Amino acid sequence: MQSHHVKRWHGHGLPYLEQKPLPGHLIVIEGTDGVGRSTQIELLRGWLELEGYAVSNTGWTRSPLLSETIADAKAGHQLTPITFSLLYAADFADRLEHEILPALQAGFVVIADRYMYTAFARNAVMGADPEWTHEVFGMALLPDLVLYLEIDVDTLIPRVVKGKGMDYWESGMHLALSSDIFDSFQNYQRRIIAEYNRLGREFGFITVNARESINKIQAELRAHVSDYLRRAQSGPHPQGDGVAPAPAFPLAPARKV
């Protein structure tokens, strides 16, 4: 079972790498803090493995090269929008080259817990130049599918409070919006969510209503993933040969940088 999906880059890509076929599938789960991404990814992974797919996970700021540095820098509060963005990009590039691309070459389904869109949303809210952020992430591979867990801040708050609580960064305290963590969380997350919604339209995310129960969300995610996998494997050129069904969602447009 091989995908004949043509992979594309967000910008200039990684010109120094030898072009190798990437028969795997890159599926991204996006959504704000506390929306339930990791629970859903856990369930998706189990299901895909039962279906016979080899699955590889990768997550934001989890690179061996940078995870500690990012944690230390966050603890020391010395980051600015520019250094924040570049650290995210370095973490991302490390995982792209050492985890994501090798897994795709080996034909795995890669599930990414957050992708470059997280940087786009956060940087926009922090006030970094959005064009610049897109340029920096020009080395990114465009995913095959972006599933966006959409929620509103009023539904999100009780979940976060019941969960691990409001943390400094997820509440946007670094933006000094308010000295009150609750007000700051509400204000910051509202802006982040608005930015995600905008990005979703720009990049053709598939939006999944994350206000529903865990099982209902999972069922919907699986339906989208099945649908994608069927189309990806149905023919050499799923978009063009007239035999394969037309894509049910627009492919993420390659952005002009």
Place this chain on the structure above:
Amino acid sequence: MEGIDGSGKSTQVRLLERWLRARGYPVHFTEWNSSELVRNSMRRGKRRNLLTPSTFSLLHAVDFADRFIYQILPPLRAGMIVLADRYVYTAFARDVARGVHPDWVRGVYRFAPRPDLTIFFRVPIEVSLERLLAGRAKLKYYEAGMDLGLSTDLVESFRLFQGRVLRIYDQLAEEFDLRVINASQDIAGQQKVVRRMTGEVLREYDRQRSGSQNANAVASR
């Protein structure tokens, strides 16, 4: 101050700094790859040869951005002279020699302003090799571009990699109007040229400074 490893630029920056301080200028010195923020990642990446051209480039960009925000911008805002041992052109030359896209790396550093003066210490590879090997026993892995697999021999790899870097520097000198100094000359001779070039740039600075001092004097009266 720009140039390949072993071009002697650090010696020249130090001499220039002494001269400027002796003449009463407020000077701040900053050096490539010296910020605390990415020191551990850089060390880990280098020790285990984990760095790819992109992560090598981005870690240096984090280092630069951190120094830019905390060490370059505030002194400039305060009207000081900032001396930088290497600037963005190092990334434009080295990272592109490693294979990243030239437009990408220029984009990454887009937040950095053009310096008032950039001096490129141009030296043939053999001269820089001689200087580096005289000072220490062995070339460093990344400085020799060993990560690119151009040659298994350290010295040969250095020649090939730094040769690429040098050719790109020559193009950058034209594109960004870098002032070129023949860095094979004797140290004192080079320093004379460096001071002359710096002096030219400082004429405008001196005018502004004496202007603002007069203004202050008027205001305090």
